[in-house]
Amino acid sequence: MEIQIEETDSKGRYFFVGPNGAVAELTFSKTGAGMIIIDHTGVPEALRGQGAGLKLLERVVSDARSAGKTIIPLCPFAAAQFKRHPGWADVRR
Incomplete structure (x- = not known):
């Protein structure tokens, strides 16, 4: 499963496409150069129970750590995982 990233100046998402074409995603908003807000994690039924949401979140944490950024986990799933x-x-944060 290859996690991809799409970003604009103010928002972004981490996502991957499962073998059946289902897309799991984690969306975020940027607040300045040093912080992101995770606002949604979506895992379709076809990918549930496989750790898809956690894998996305682990990647976000790793990328934030590497870039010296902090995260506000507003999404209930992300908050629970933190x-x-x-x-x-x-x-x-």
Whole structure:
């Protein structure tokens, strides 16, 4: 599963297309050069139970850490995962 990124000046999304053509995505908004807000994670039924949302979120955390950015997890899924992963505290705002 190859995670791709699409970005504009103010928004973006991480996504991948499953073998059946279903698309899982995590969308975000940019707030300045150093912070993003995760506002939605969507995993279609065909990809549920396979860790798709977590894989997207792990990639966002890794990219934020590499770029020195922080994350505000407004999306309920992302917020719950940040609580389950204390090792991500360095990128949480």
